[in-house]
Amino acid sequence: MKEYKVVQPKLGFRNRFQQFEDLLNQYAREGWQVIQIGQGWASVVFERDKNR
Numbered sequence: 001m002k003e004y005k006v007v008q009p010k011l012g013f014r015n016r017f018q019q020f021e022d023l024l025n026q027y028a029r030e031g032w033q034v035i036q037i038g039q040g041w042a043s044v045v046f047e048r049d050k051n052r
Contacts, residue, residue, distance in 0.1 A: 003050040005032060008043050 007027075011019045020041060024034060032046035 005046045
């Protein structure tokens with residue numbers, strides 16, 4: 001079974017690319033995989049196995 005998480009990143013204007021990369025890496029360490037990135041990075045949908 002899968003579980004999903006939708007995140008609306010608050011990145012600001014400074015170091016926007018680095019902050020976005022850090023956010024993705026943080027969730028990846030927790031076992032989440034990116035499924036979709038909304039236009040303009042407005043939202044990110046993650047997925048992972050629930051019974052891991």
